[in-house]
Amino acid sequence: MARELKIYPDPVLKVRGREIEEITQSIKDLSQEMIGIMYANQGIGLAAPQVGASLRLITVDVSGPDFREDLHVLINPELVEQEGETLSEEGCLSLPDFKCKVQRAEEITVRGLDLEGAEKIIQAKGLLAVCLQHEIDHLNGKVLLDHAGRLKKNFYEKKAQKRMQE
Numbered sequence: 001m002a003r004e005l006k007i008y009p010d011p012v013l014k015v016r017g018r019e020i021e022e023i024t025q026s027i028k029d030l031s032q033e034m035i036g037i038m039y040a041n042q043g044i045g046l047a048a049p050q051v052g053a054s055l056r057l058i059t060v061d062v063s064g065p066d067f068r069e070d071l072h073v074l075i076n077p078e079l080v081e082q083e084g085e086t087l088s089e090e091g092c093l094s095l096p097d098f099k100c101k102v103q104r105a106e107e108i109t110v111r112g113l114d115l116e117g118a119e120k121i122i123q124a125k126g127l128l129a130v131c132l133q134h135e136i137d138h139l140n141g142k143v144l145l146d147h148a149g150r151l152k153k154n155f156y157e158k159k160a161q162k163r164m165q166e
Helices: 025-040 124-137 150-165
Strands: 046-047 057-060 072-083 088-092 095-104 106-113 119-125
Touching: 025 046, 025 057, 025 072, 046 124, 057 124, 072 124, 088 124, 088 150, 095 124, 095 150, 106 124, 119 124
Parallel strands: none
Antiparallel strands: 046 057, 057 072, 072 106, 088 095, 106 119
């Protein structure tokens, strides 16, 4: 069964992902599907809840869309250090036609596991730092819309409900 990108207001997007206890072949297969979906949609990051899996798994590659040469797959990622602030305009594959400005940490350190179970530590700034924070938000049941002001959020929610009825 091929997975599909979940679009807001799909309830899976608001659920905190479960820790991955064991790296099985199905987890590796899921990561490969996520990479394919991320690349096919010209994305730079994707979290497992965005494809319907309430698990703590993300894929990130900010080198695209023309070249794909900096792929990161992280299991159970956690933000362990952050400093500074930056304001970035972000979009999200699960919220079509929506962008908003988000206050994020400028530099971060993220710790997780790779697909072989080895600890992976990423020190990031710029777009990679923003993308990692965005995807970790997804693992915590937080979507980009949660960062928007009330008016912008209400407008988009009405638009999303209308799209669901079509």
